[in-house]
Amino acid sequence: MIRLKDVELVYENGTKAIQGITLTIEDGEFVFLVGPSGSGKSTIVKLLTGEILPTFGRVMINGFSIMNIKDRQIPLMRRTLGVVYQDFRLIEKKTVYDNLSFVMRAVGASPREIKERIPRVLHLLDLDDKAQCRPPELSGGEQQRAAIARALVNNPSTVIADEPTGNLDPDRSVELMRLLVKINQMGTTVVVVTHARELVNRFGKRVVTLDEGLVTHDAVGRYVGGRRYG
Amino acid sequence: MWGGAAMGKHDFSYFFQEGLKNMASHRLMSFTAISMTVGCLLIMGTFTLVAVNTALNLSALANSNEIVAYVDEAWTPEQARALEKQLLKVPNVTAARYISKEEALQAYTEQNPEEELFQDLDPGIFRDRYALTIENLEQIAYTVGQVERVPGVVKVNYYEEMASGIVTVRNVAAIVSAALIGVLFVVSTFIISNTIRLTTYDRREEIAIMKIVGATNGFIRWPFVYEGFLMGVVAAGIAFLLQWGLYAAVTDAIAGNDAQRLFSILPFSRIWAPVLGSFFGAGMAVGIGGSLTAIRRFLEV
Numbered sequence: 001m002i003r004l005k006d007v008e009l010v011y012e013n014g015t016k017a018i019q020g021i022t023l024t025i026e027d028g029e030f031v032f033l034v035g036p037s038g039s040g041k042s043t044i045v046k047l048l049t050g051e052i053l054p055t056f057g058r059v060m061i062n063g064f065s066i067m068n069i070k071d072r073q074i075p076l077m078r079r080t081l082g083v084v085y086q087d088f089r090l091i092e093k094k095t096v097y098d099n100l101s102f103v104m105r106a107v108g109a110s111p112r113e114i115k116e117r118i119p120r121v122l123h124l125l126d127l128d129d130k131a132q133c134r135p136p137e138l139s140g141g142e143q144q145r146a147a148i149a150r151a152l153v154n155n156p157s158t159v160i161a162d163e164p165t166g167n168l169d170p171d172r173s174v175e176l177m178r179l180l181v182k183i184n185q186m187g188t189t190v191v192v193v194t195h196a197r198e199l200v201n202r203f204g205k206r207v208v209t210l211d212e213g214l215v216t217h218d219a220v221g222r223y224v225g226g227r228r229y230g
Numbered sequence: 231m232w233g234g235a236a237m238g239k240h241d242f243s244y245f246f247q248e249g250l251k252n253m254a255s256h257r258l259m260s261f262t263a264i265s266m267t268v269g270c271l272l273i274m275g276t277f278t279l280v281a282v283n284t285a286l287n288l289s290a291l292a293n294s295n296e297i298v299a300y301v302d303e304a305w306t307p308e309q310a311r312a313l314e315k316q317l318l319k320v321p322n323v324t325a326a327r328y329i330s331k332e333e334a335l336q337a338y339t340e341q342n343p344e345e346e347l348f349q350d351l352d353p354g355i356f357r358d359r360y361a362l363t364i365e366n367l368e369q370i371a372y373t374v375g376q377v378e379r380v381p382g383v384v385k386v387n388y389y390e391e392m393a394s395g396i397v398t399v400r401n402v403a404a405i406v407s408a409a410l411i412g413v414l415f416v417v418s419t420f421i422i423s424n425t426i427r428l429t430t431y432d433r434r435e436e437i438a439i440m441k442i443v444g445a446t447n448g449f450i451r452w453p454f455v456y457e458g459f460l461m462g463v464v465a466a467g468i469a470f471l472l473q474w475g476l477y478a479a480v481t482d483a484i485a486g487n488d489a490q491r492l493f494s495i496l497p498f499s500r501i502w503a504p505v506l507g508s509f510f511g512a513g514m515a516v517g518i519g520g521s522l523t524a525i526r527r528f529l530e531v
Binding site (some may be wrong): 034049075076077079081082089091102103105106107108150154204227 | 244391435436438439440441442443445446449450
């Protein structure tokens, strides 16, 4: 479960990125986090991954309180998350298989676990025949699926996708979103940060709208737009 | 989610392989760092060996720099011999060799065999005496004062300027060597640290991904530590072999020269173990220290 309570975040230059957000995402939910540029979406992703701390308020992620978390607990908290970025962030000199084995190794999986798990995840994402390809040899959609495979390979309870369709054409974007819905149906909490209005409306999931660091709308169904949205 | 296996277990073979891969993937930088470290270790080693041999020769010189304590002429040979115990009680005196009048005369005539005038001298013109060996040259003046107070000793001869000269040379050599070794150690650490920092910078994206998926700082750090360790060990091995060759060449050159009479050199067979140990110790410390310094900044994510 993800819980933000009265969270405020002021950057060192005085910018108020978050101005008192309270938000709960239950286990197994699928949530779109939408809003215009500068609304605080990326800041929330950074808060959820423990890259930054709030100035005020409480952030709970899968049983870890970010305000009280000890340095040695941060890796444990991050193992509950799988993060997908707009620019994929795959290691270009490694094959798809090595990109996945690398992150499994990083959290202490054994060679046997790696050998068993990676083919299953690649199959789920329809990347079976791309295992030995390097990212530059893949299309944008394949690279994003490889990035999702990497996010899933450590079996996280929550997947956070930050603008995952930003570099994809509309068809690939729909495919990708269907894939995230499928992952959600398998029991994983999914949080998708996006600008894509059409895509959000198409899936009829919970939509949390942010504007100027505040939650302006939170409901299941279609997006209810803010003045600068789009 | 996978368990906490990575939190405590040290996967030696994985870290070692990663360290080796890091080294291999940045061959030129690794070669540069190893070469510079070899150079620094070689200079450090050469200076240390020069310092060790100098200290050895100075100690030999110091031991030959005896104090001569003359015994009162009125004392019988038996009384003079009995003085040995009293002299050995003086602090800093490690040995007291009795030389009778007759032995002193004999040594004197042997030193001047061409002077006929000295050949028929009466031993009575000499005094019984003791050749005293002292432990710490720096306290020679104080020790001489103490020896002069021993009843039966009428005069003490010693070469004050030579003693203080030896002490000064020894101290200066030790300070210069220590300072140089310290500077070169810091330089080597800096070079390895910079090399690893460059490789770390090159891999900052990988490190960021590892952090975001939940790798511990230890897991991220260890391959770099092994890389530094390997570079240090390789540099130490090469430096040791070069040092060995250099030492042998210098020893051979001195052996075929008149300088051998003035300066004796320890054979390498007697010092190879401490040299090897020091090189590997310094190489590993420089390598590991350098990598830890380099990686620190990149772990603050």
